[in-house]
Every structure is written in structure tokens, then in C-alpha cells.
Amino acid sequence: MNVTFAVLGDIEIRHRGGSTDAGHHRQRCVLAAMLADVNRTVSTEQLIDRVWADRPPQRARRTLAAYACRLRPLLIDTGASILGGHHGYRLVTEPLSIDAHLFADLVRQARRQNRDRQALQLFDQALELWQGEPYQGANTPWFNPIREALLRDRVQAERDRTDVALRLDQHTVLLPGLGAAADRHPLDERLAGQLMLALYRDGRQADALQHYDRVRHRLSDELGTDPSAELRTLFQRMLAADPDLLPRLPVISAHADTPVPRQLPPPPAHLVGRDRDLAELTAIAERETGSVRIAALGGPGGSGKTWLALRWAHDHLDRFPDGQLYVNLRGFGPDNDPMTPDSALQVFFDALGVPTDQIPCTLDGRSALARSLLAGRRMLVLLDNAADAAQVRPLLPSTPGCLVLITSRSAMSGLAIEDGATEIRVSLLTDVQSRELLEGRIGPDRLAAEPDAVGELIRYCAGLPLALAVLASRAAARPDHDLRVLADALADQRLRLNVLDAGDPATTVRAVFSWSYQVLPHDAARLFRLLGLHPGPSFDLYAAASLLAGSTCRSQTLLTELVRAHLVEELAPGVYRMHDLLRAYAMELAGEFDATEHHTAISRLLDHYLFTGHAADQLICPMWEAIGLALPEPGTASRPLADFEEAMSWFLEQHSTLLAMVRLAEAERFHAHAWRLPWIMSTYLGRRAHWHVQRVIQQIALTAAGVLGDTMAQAASHYQLGHTYTMQRAYRSGQPHLNRANDLYHRMGDLTGQAATCVALAMSAYRQGHYGQAENLANQGLVLFRARGKNRWGGQCLMLLGWIHAQDGQHELSLSYSESALKLLLQLPLSEAQAQTMRCLGFVHAKQGDLPLAASYYTRAALVFEMLGDSYNRASVLQELGDVHAQDGDQQAAHAAFTASEQLFARLARPESGQVREKLAVLENHQPRLAVLRRLPDVRNQLA
Structure with a gap:
């Protein structure tokens, strides 16, 4: 029967596979107080005492009535109802819809059952209802004896279940739990006897006797008593090696006509670029170890994990004369329906010819049987497309003669830590390897005939073997078509996944990616979609947090989930990137956002780069005044930068991304960002002599400033563009921009802007050899700086005057200006001047x-x-x-x-x-x- 009301843990209302918020803490206590006497009227005074004890509110009756009123609509879909009013309340429902009642009923059935396997199933169903301490949060004294009674019932049910499991010879799977329980309850003699029997049957007779000795001493020291007669009798039987204490394992005999299992699918026809991985798998297979060897191949969907595993397995069949087991665990697929470990074990039992009536009914029992069957054999077990470590662990053999190959899109770090698995990340192919794959499938002549188109195909596929295989298949199907047609079709990132649609979900890139996405938790899936809005080749934790409008701690957790799912790669601590094709898929998913969510996410993303870049610019060039910024979009996270080195490193890391952000701001019509981002990049770009890039983005900035009608922004953009043309020796192109900047600064009465523009004009004249004009302009700038009270900034002008006279052959005058300039400039932060x-x-x-x-x-x-x-x-x-x-x-x-x-x-x-x-x-x-x-x-x- 389905549970409607849960009290064996949190107090919950459940229906249709979900749960309903039962409301405020006190409201849940009211519900629990009525559930404790289901179908009976509980007086108002009793309910007040149960819920508030000796601290009721001033209007307790009215408050109680309000809680009951709020609970009634929550029960509409449950079939239950709350009756009554002023004098008392009664919750009417089927008792077995309450998990505590259902637990008691299942335990009664299990104890009456004369078949152990069915009894074990009933006990398991009963114990699975428990989610924590009963009546969680109901902390008034009235609930304490009810809670304690339920806990006692649970302990008795666990002990009864253990007796049944021991009769079914499941001692091996019981041992870890029994050991932990014995540590918590060292004076429980029944539990001690169960642990002793499990140890004895597992071949650890000495440990069983030592445990008896520990219990005997503890009983004597703490209670002053001896062990019970039952426990002493068990001890004496063990000393006498009573054969009835040994397990009665069934004899599993395969049918005579059962062949040695050879379940591997065919190997891939053409595998390239995996020599290193193949060698590592061979090294694992040859490793001397006392336990099973496990290799977990991880990587994004379409990276060729299964191809690699099958190629190695087929090349090493002679290592496994007792057979090869294979199962597709369907961890990721179109149905989003992973195979259960029970079903996977059944595949093994069928292959090994195990009669159905000899297969245990529980997962633990089946897992133990599988280990017994594989013990002493030399077998390969290939667990393909695993969801996670929990799905895989019950399928692992324990014998050193076996090798387990696992392929999964999820990281298997748990298996590495607890089970000694070796994780192998299946990397993407290099350009050379990608070409080799294409050549093997469509021939060297077609590649040689169109080298440029081939280069583009390889670049667009970015080393993903599945994408390359799909393209090769399409090209092979149309031998009369030029490869240029495919390359041109792939050029548009928005349509790229359409070109890589093979018509079969198993080999269509979009579908393969979707299987990883569909199993993500809600918040991780949302972050993946948000990352589709990011145009750059890489991003950091703070950019992700800004997209998410969440804390960096929460964002780190979600990014870790995406890394484990191989949807995102962590390049360095806190720095990530997505494969180009995965980014194209995320871009498609980002189309699900409505206009408002799209706009605010882009705003936060641009603000992250603008505010972080503004701080970085101030650190690498602190002598110039900062441009004004509005408040960032709520939820924006700026990356903290401590000093010059961190700021310069940030610019180096984010160079390509910042250019993409300028383009994004332009495309999304964030005009304020479209002119400010180029401004904060100008110092960095100048120091790297990226004048062409500077010219392109400053033109975008100027256009955006014009749309805004912002005079200051236009002046700043004209200044930057004019200076950039000067540095490219395009003086005729730069002069109009510098003149326009000067006019706009003059109109605004901005003396600092005028002074800076005079210096830029003087630089242009100087570089053209017009020394007289350059001298006049430099002196004008000097006067303006001094009028603005920025005498030390005049060092820029003095430096330029020094150069002018140096070129003019007036060396002594040049030295005078230069030495004066240096004296002023050394009082300022480090600068180019x-x-x-x-x-x-x-x-x-x-x-x-x-x-x-x-x-x-x-x-x-x-x-x-x-x-x-x-x-x-x-x-x-x-x-x-x-x-x-x-x-x-x-x-x-x-x-x-x-x-x-x-x-x-x-x-x-x-x-x-x-x-x-x-x-x-x-x-x-x-x-x-x-x-x-x-x-x-x-x-x-x-x-x-």
C-alpha cells in the first residue's frame, strides 16, 4: 500500500510519488498529534498539550483551529480528512496509509511467514519505510515515549531480519552492518550472537571467539553479570566445531550445455589515437594484486569509451579463458531508465546457466552469489554505460583472476577510493588523430583533394570521435559531394548539431549529449543551460556564479556535478571550459529561458567581466582616473584580485573571453557595456601591442556610445580609437578621432580629458616628425594638467618633450626635460611613462x-x-x-x-x-x- 503520511523521519504528506509541504513546524506537530490517534477524536486540550506542552500560545484554541484549517486543503488528494472543531479533532484515513502502521503490519506478516525468502522481503519492505528518527521535530514531552517505542520496534525488527538472513546464509553481506551495530550496542547479547555466527560462517572463527570474549568482559565490568545461557551455548558449540553452525550453501551447477560466456559485442572497425590508453589497460591487467582489477573509463558522451574498451577486450581474449561477461547498464540513454543491479546480475546468471530457483531474492544475496560463481575464474566483466558507482558496486567480483572494465560519463572516484579502481579519462583526439580517423573511413584521396575543408571539419568537431564518425559516414554515403559542403554547413554554430544528426539516437550527437543532461539534478541542469549564454572559450567560478545569481560555494558544487558528468572540464582550480559541441548544445537549451531571465542572466554575466576588469585595470594602471560604473545587477559575483600580478594574469587568461563579451554586449544591445568593456581593456591591449584588436573593439565602443548619446563615452571612445590609429601609424585615420575627442572634452569642460588628448595629439605629431607641432601640443597638455591641479601627471608631457628635443638634436634640453619628468613620475605608481x-x-x-x-x-x-x-x-x-x-x-x-x-x-x-x-x-x-x-x-x- 502507498504511504500517505510519514512519521518515521520527517513528518510529511505524500501523494502521487511526491510530497507536500505540511507547513510550519507547529502545524506539522498538530498533524502528527492527530496521526498518533488516527480515526479517534482527540480533544482540543489534549492536542494543545501534545503540541505545546506547558508553553501554549495566548490564543491556543484559535491557533490550533488555524492549523487544522490550513491542513484540510493539503489532504484533498490523499483521501484523508480532518473532522471536528471546537471540542476536538479527528483525522480519518486508512491506518496503513501511515508509515508507522504499515511498518508494524509488515513486521507482523514477516514474523508469521514460514518461508524465509518471503519473510526477508517483508522485513526489508518494513525497514525501508524508515527515513530517520520518528516524529522528527516534534520535541514536546508527549511524543517521547511514542518515539522510543517505535525505535525499540525497529531494533527488534532488525534483529528478526538478521536471524532470517543468517538462515539464508547471507552472513557475508551482513557482516559490515552487524559490526557497526555491535559497536553502537556493545551489551546487546542477541546482536553479539548474530555477529559471532556471521563471523564463524565466513571462516573467521577466531574473530567470532574473540568477540565473545570482549562481550563477556564488558558485561562483567559494566553490569556485573555473565553472558546469557544462549550466548554461552553458542560459544561452546563454536569451540566444539559444531558442523550445524556452518553455512548450507546451495550447489550451483550450470547446465551441461551452457557454453562459456562470450558476450562481447563486435569491436570497432577503426580505432585511432588510443595507443596510450590501450597500454594503460594492459598494465592494469598485468598488475599483481590480491583482489579484482578494475579500470573505469570516463569521458563525455561520444568520446569513444566503449570503442576503446571493446578494442582492448577483443585484443586480449586469451587472458580470459573462462569467458567474458558484458552488460549495457543504460546509465545514459533516450529512455533515462538505468538498469538496476538486480537486472544486471540476472544477465550474468543467465549467461552462467544458474537455475532460477537457486538465485537469492535480495540484492545482497545475488551479489554474493555472483562473487561466488566468479571466484577462482579468469573472466572479463565489461560494464558499459554505467550511471554511477552505486549501480556498479554490487556487480563487482572479488577474485584477482577477474578484470572489470567500466565505461561511464560519470566520474567513478568512489570506486577509486573504496574499491581500488583505476580511473582513465578518455581524452579527445588531436587534429592529427582526427585526420587519421577520417582517412580510415573515407580514404586519403578525398582528404588530400580538399585540405582546407578537411581542416575546418576537424576544427568544428574539436576531437570528438562520434562527431567525426558521423561526418565520415555522411561523406562516405555521398562520394560525389565535396567535403566543402559539409564544412560550410558546420560553420554556423547554431546549426552544427543538425549537421551531426545521423538519424539514429544512438549515434546522433545531440541525442547522446541529451542523455547526460537529462539525468542532471535540477539546479545543475539550469546552470548548464545558463552556460549556453556564455560566448567565451572558458569561464571561471565567478562567471558561473554570476550566471546563476548564486553563491560561489553553491556554484562550485554544481560545477563539480557537471565535471563529474563530463559536461564541463576543469582546466585549473576554478577555471573551466566546455567542448565546442557541448557549448552548441547548451546554447540550444538556453533558448528555453524567457526574455526576462535571458536578459538578467546576460546582464549579470557582462557585469561580472566589467566590474572584475575595472578592478584589474586599476591595479595595472592606477594613475588614471577610473570611469564611472553603475551598480551591478543583483547576483553578480566579481572575482577578487589582490595585486598587479593577479590582475595581469586575469587579463591574460580572459583575453579571448573579454573580446567575446564585447561582441555579446553589442549583439544583445547592452550599449553601456559595449563601450566600457573596451575602455577597461585598453591598457592591457596596448602593453601587448594588440592594436588591431584594440581598433576593432573601440569602433564597437564608439558606435555604442553614439546610440546612448553619452558625450563622455563618445569622447573616451574617440580618444582610444585615435590613439590606436596613431600606434598603427594610420595618422590620417586617427587625427579626426583625436580632434573630435578634444572638442567633446572641451564642450564638457573636462580639463583632464583635454590634457590627455593633447598628449595623444602631440604623440601623433612626434611620430610623424612634426616636432614643432608636437612641442606646442605637449606644452598645452602640461598647462591643462597643472590647471587641473595634477602637476605630477604633467610628467607625461615632460617625458614627451624630452623625446621631442632628443630627436631634434637638443640633447641637453632633452636631458633637462627627461630628468624633471622622471622626478615627477617616480612619485606616481609604476607606469609606462x-x-x-x-x-x-x-x-x-x-x-x-x-x-x-x-x-x-x-x-x-x-x-x-x-x-x-x-x-x-x-x-x-x-x-x-x-x-x-x-x-x-x-x-x-x-x-x-x-x-x-x-x-x-x-x-x-x-x-x-x-x-x-x-x-x-x-x-x-x-x-x-x-x-x-x-x-x-x-x-x-x-x-x-
Whole structure:
């Protein structure tokens, strides 16, 4: 019978497989007080005493009536009702709909049953009703004796069940529970006798006798008594080796015509890229161990776990002369209906020819029988598509002659910890391996004919063997079609999974992914869908928490579930990524969100990157004023950054993701984010010389600022875009933007903005060799900075004036400006201006012939650029330092500087690396020093 009311644990109302919230704590106590006297009227005074004891509320009758009124509608679907009113209440229902009554009834039936197997089933049904301490939360004195009586009944039922299980020779499976119970109840003599008998029948006679001795001493020490006559008699029978105490195991004999089981499905036709995994499986099989060897192959759906297991199994059949057992546990599939361990064991028993009447009725009994049947045999057990460790554990043999291969999308860390399993993560294929798979299925000629299309196919499949196999199948079915057709169809990420639809759920990528998704808990599934809104290649814990609008602790828990399900990969602590095709699937699922939820989730995500990026920008360039930000969307989590190094590392990690966020802000029309995100990235991008990227995103920023009609945003975007064009030597394109920025700052009365724009205009003029114009603009900027009360910021202008006069040949004047600039700039946080001033001083001293002093300034400038993470300018300065050392005749120091410079330029993919390699070649060929200096760079184009 179905339980409607639960009191053996939390007090609950259940119906149709679910539960209904029974309300406030006191309201549940009212329900429990009526259930204790079901179908009998309980007076109002009795109920008040049961629920509140000696602390009733002032209007207890009215409160009780309110609780009864609230409970009535909750019982509509249960068939129960509450009758009565002012003088008392009666809950009318079938008594066996209450779990405590059903428990008592099942126990009575079990004790009357004369067939042990049926009795054991009844005891199990009764004990499974218990969910915790009875009447949980009902803590008034009236409930205490009822609770204690129920607990005593449970203990007696457990002891009776143990007697039945011992008669059925289930001593092995009983031992762990009996040992734990004996530790909790060391003076329970009946329990002691049961444990002794289980130990004795398990072949541990010495342990059984030692346990008797421990109980005897404890009874004497604590109670001053001897063991009971029954326990003493059992002890004497064990000493006498009474054969009646031994188990009476059934003799399992397979039918004579039962063949050696060979249940493995066919091996894959073409397996590539798994040599390392195959070798590891062989090493596990050859491992000397006293217990069963277990290998758990894990990975996302479609990664080729089953193919790998079958290939190895078929290649090593001779290791397992007693047969191979195989079962698809259906842990993940279209029906979302995993096979139970009972059913899986039945597959084994059928293969081994075990008569039905000799198969135990309980899972523990069946599991023990399977271990007995496999003991001493050399067999392979392949448990394919497992749901989790709990499904697998009852199927494991215990003999060292057996090997168990498990494939699952769930992590099997529990098996690794408790059962000694070796976990093998089945990785994705490399590009070379992916090409080999395609070549094996559609032939090398078609691949050679369309190398570009093949490269795109491999990139879109991102190493997932199932996706590659589906594409190969489609290509093989249409030998007259170009591979370019498939590549073009895959180009649109929104349609990619449609192309990978094989028409068979077992081999369709979307369906295979869905099986993992469908078994996720609700919150983990929601997070997976939310991650479909994230456009970047990777994300961190704080981005996930922002999407979820939850705590980082909760998000960590859910991400761990996704990692275990192989739907997300953890690259480093707190940093994650999704396979491209899984991301495409998550994007499809994200379409389930309504417009409001979609909008707020995107807002939180963008705010996460904006506010974290704003903090990072302030850490790497603290001297400039921060842009204003509105309050973040509620639920946004910003990543804490402690210092410059953490901030610079964050930019390095998130570079590609930040660019994707700018595109997302543009596409979703979050215009405020679309201009602010490029602004906070500008310092980082400049230090990495990513001027092309800077130009693209600043154009997006300018468009967004125009849509907003925000004058300050437009001025800032014009400034950034104009400066970027200057650094790309596109002066004609940059000049209008800088002029427009200057006009807008002037209109707003923003002296700091005007000053900064003057410096940018001066830089543009300087780099074009217009030194007079550059000098005038730099002086204007200096005046504006001083008018704004930012005298120290004027160091930027003084630095630029130093460079202008250095190029103009006025070295003494250049030194004067540069030294004044350095004095001011050293009072500010570390900045590019400090390094550029040192660089200018190095340049001038080199021109004056003081090469050691020049090398000193260049070395200091390179160090500051390194500390700022400015690889481009550091590479440039190291090249100039190498020139100075070469001119001074220090070939070794020059070689070291040039080598470091060339490596940095090469890392940045800059053309300057070729120039430096030429200088290294000159040094290594012992050419005259002047040959090196002929290729001195034009420092006007290095100044940033």
C-alpha cells in the first residue's frame, strides 16, 4: 500500500510519488498529534498539550483551529480528512496509509511467514519505510515515549531480519552492518550472537571467539553479570566445531550445455589515437594484486569509451579463458531508465546457466552469489554505460583472476577510493588523430583533394570521435559531394548539431549529449543551460556564479556535478571550459529561458567581466582616473584580485573571453557595456601591442556610445580609437578621432580629458616628425594638467618633450626635460611613462657617447616594462640595449639582449623579430660593430 503520511523521519504528506509541504513546524506537530490517534477524536486540550506542552500560545484554541484549517486543503488528494472543531479533532484515513502502521503490519506478516525468502522481503519492505528518527521535530514531552517505542520496534525488527538472513546464509553481506551495530550496542547479547555466527560462517572463527570474549568482559565490568545461557551455548558449540553452525550453501551447477560466456559485442572497425590508453589497460591487467582489477573509463558522451574498451577486450581474449561477461547498464540513454543491479546480475546468471530457483531474492544475496560463481575464474566483466558507482558496486567480483572494465560519463572516484579502481579519462583526439580517423573511413584521396575543408571539419568537431564518425559516414554515403559542403554547413554554430544528426539516437550527437543532461539534478541542469549564454572559450567560478545569481560555494558544487558528468572540464582550480559541441548544445537549451531571465542572466554575466576588469585595470594602471560604473545587477559575483600580478594574469587568461563579451554586449544591445568593456581593456591591449584588436573593439565602443548619446563615452571612445590609429601609424585615420575627442572634452569642460588628448595629439605629431607641432601640443597638455591641479601627471608631457628635443638634436634640453619628468613620475605608481623616460635618457646618453650610463637607463626601462607586463616595449628596449652593448664592444651582453628581444617579438608575432635575428646573425658571424648599428630602429615609432 502507498504511504500517505510519514512519521518515521520527517513528518510529511505524500501523494502521487511526491510530497507536500505540511507547513510550519507547529502545524506539522498538530498533524502528527492527530496521526498518533488516527480515526479517534482527540480533544482540543489534549492536542494543545501534545503540541505545546506547558508553553501554549495566548490564543491556543484559535491557533490550533488555524492549523487544522490550513491542513484540510493539503489532504484533498490523499483521501484523508480532518473532522471536528471546537471540542476536538479527528483525522480519518486508512491506518496503513501511515508509515508507522504499515511498518508494524509488515513486521507482523514477516514474523508469521514460514518461508524465509518471503519473510526477508517483508522485513526489508518494513525497514525501508524508515527515513530517520520518528516524529522528527516534534520535541514536546508527549511524543517521547511514542518515539522510543517505535525505535525499540525497529531494533527488534532488525534483529528478526538478521536471524532470517543468517538462515539464508547471507552472513557475508551482513557482516559490515552487524559490526557497526555491535559497536553502537556493545551489551546487546542477541546482536553479539548474530555477529559471532556471521563471523564463524565466513571462516573467521577466531574473530567470532574473540568477540565473545570482549562481550563477556564488558558485561562483567559494566553490569556485573555473565553472558546469557544462549550466548554461552553458542560459544561452546563454536569451540566444539559444531558442523550445524556452518553455512548450507546451495550447489550451483550450470547446465551441461551452457557454453562459456562470450558476450562481447563486435569491436570497432577503426580505432585511432588510443595507443596510450590501450597500454594503460594492459598494465592494469598485468598488475599483481590480491583482489579484482578494475579500470573505469570516463569521458563525455561520444568520446569513444566503449570503442576503446571493446578494442582492448577483443585484443586480449586469451587472458580470459573462462569467458567474458558484458552488460549495457543504460546509465545514459533516450529512455533515462538505468538498469538496476538486480537486472544486471540476472544477465550474468543467465549467461552462467544458474537455475532460477537457486538465485537469492535480495540484492545482497545475488551479489554474493555472483562473487561466488566468479571466484577462482579468469573472466572479463565489461560494464558499459554505467550511471554511477552505486549501480556498479554490487556487480563487482572479488577474485584477482577477474578484470572489470567500466565505461561511464560519470566520474567513478568512489570506486577509486573504496574499491581500488583505476580511473582513465578518455581524452579527445588531436587534429592529427582526427585526420587519421577520417582517412580510415573515407580514404586519403578525398582528404588530400580538399585540405582546407578537411581542416575546418576537424576544427568544428574539436576531437570528438562520434562527431567525426558521423561526418565520415555522411561523406562516405555521398562520394560525389565535396567535403566543402559539409564544412560550410558546420560553420554556423547554431546549426552544427543538425549537421551531426545521423538519424539514429544512438549515434546522433545531440541525442547522446541529451542523455547526460537529462539525468542532471535540477539546479545543475539550469546552470548548464545558463552556460549556453556564455560566448567565451572558458569561464571561471565567478562567471558561473554570476550566471546563476548564486553563491560561489553553491556554484562550485554544481560545477563539480557537471565535471563529474563530463559536461564541463576543469582546466585549473576554478577555471573551466566546455567542448565546442557541448557549448552548441547548451546554447540550444538556453533558448528555453524567457526574455526576462535571458536578459538578467546576460546582464549579470557582462557585469561580472566589467566590474572584475575595472578592478584589474586599476591595479595595472592606477594613475588614471577610473570611469564611472553603475551598480551591478543583483547576483553578480566579481572575482577578487589582490595585486598587479593577479590582475595581469586575469587579463591574460580572459583575453579571448573579454573580446567575446564585447561582441555579446553589442549583439544583445547592452550599449553601456559595449563601450566600457573596451575602455577597461585598453591598457592591457596596448602593453601587448594588440592594436588591431584594440581598433576593432573601440569602433564597437564608439558606435555604442553614439546610440546612448553619452558625450563622455563618445569622447573616451574617440580618444582610444585615435590613439590606436596613431600606434598603427594610420595618422590620417586617427587625427579626426583625436580632434573630435578634444572638442567633446572641451564642450564638457573636462580639463583632464583635454590634457590627455593633447598628449595623444602631440604623440601623433612626434611620430610623424612634426616636432614643432608636437612641442606646442605637449606644452598645452602640461598647462591643462597643472590647471587641473595634477602637476605630477604633467610628467607625461615632460617625458614627451624630452623625446621631442632628443630627436631634434637638443640633447641637453632633452636631458633637462627627461630628468624633471622622471622626478615627477617616480612619485606616481609604476607606469609606462616612467619606463619611456628612462628609455629617452638611455637614448640621449648613447648619442652623447656615455654608453655605460645609457645601458643602465635602458636596463632600468626594460625592468619597468617587464614589471608592467608590457612585452612589446620591453622587447623594443632590449633591442636598443643590445645596440648599445654592441657599440661598446660587449658582444656577450649584446647577444643576451638581442636574444631576449627576439624571443619576445616572436611570442607577440611581431615583424621586428626578423630585424633582431639579423643582428644576432651579424654578432655570431663576428661582423664589425658598426654593421649592427646601421639597423638602429626609429625610436619615434616605438614610443607609446
